[in-house]
Amino acid sequence: ETGVTQTPRHLVMGMTNKKSLKCEQHLGHNAMYWYKQSAKKPLELMFVYSLEERVENNSVPSRFSPECPNSSHLFLHLHTLQPEDSALYLCASSQDLAGEPDTQYFGPGTRLTVL
């Protein structure tokens, strides 16, 4: 089984819709991340969770709402998005946040298009 899975792989939604992205990691890690990758822009860290507690929220608009019910699952709830939110959303996990920087392992991403 692949280490980090994401569903759906592709999502098209209108600005008034509500949808959720799901991420699951099978690596026994304690930290999980959401990133946004837009065309021509560097990878942007959105949220970081450690042992189900949010430790980072990089000034992300409230229309993005993360949820981490346990250390293996991470969700990104979307509502009233804008067309500029269209991007590749990547989930990652790492062993933990303490000590030396751990390798982050990424899922395949969800390609989101907002109409």
Next chain:
Amino acid sequence: AQKVTQAQTEISVVEKEDVTLDCVYETRDTTYYLFWYKQPPSGELVFLIRRNSFDEQNEISGRYSWNFQKSTSSFNFTITASQVVDSAVYFCALPLRSNYQLIWGAGTKLIIKP
């Protein structure tokens, strides 16, 4: 300030050629780590290597090798005998002091032509 520069936006070579991707970094930390990731057209970021600044030995993994030069703050990546499947965008990254927040280079798009 910490920074990662990948000056090569796009490189195109013919299959079986060797190719080197450059990564230059800036940091005031005396100890640090560096990462390389590969992003094929499918989108997933694939981890390639994690290197500690204490270890300046070159790393070789099959056709991949990395040259770490602290004197020039560079951590370059070479693919020997390139293959079409190596076509991807390659990113170099440097963790902030927080350890989990990565400073990413802009990426180098590598095109291997058959």
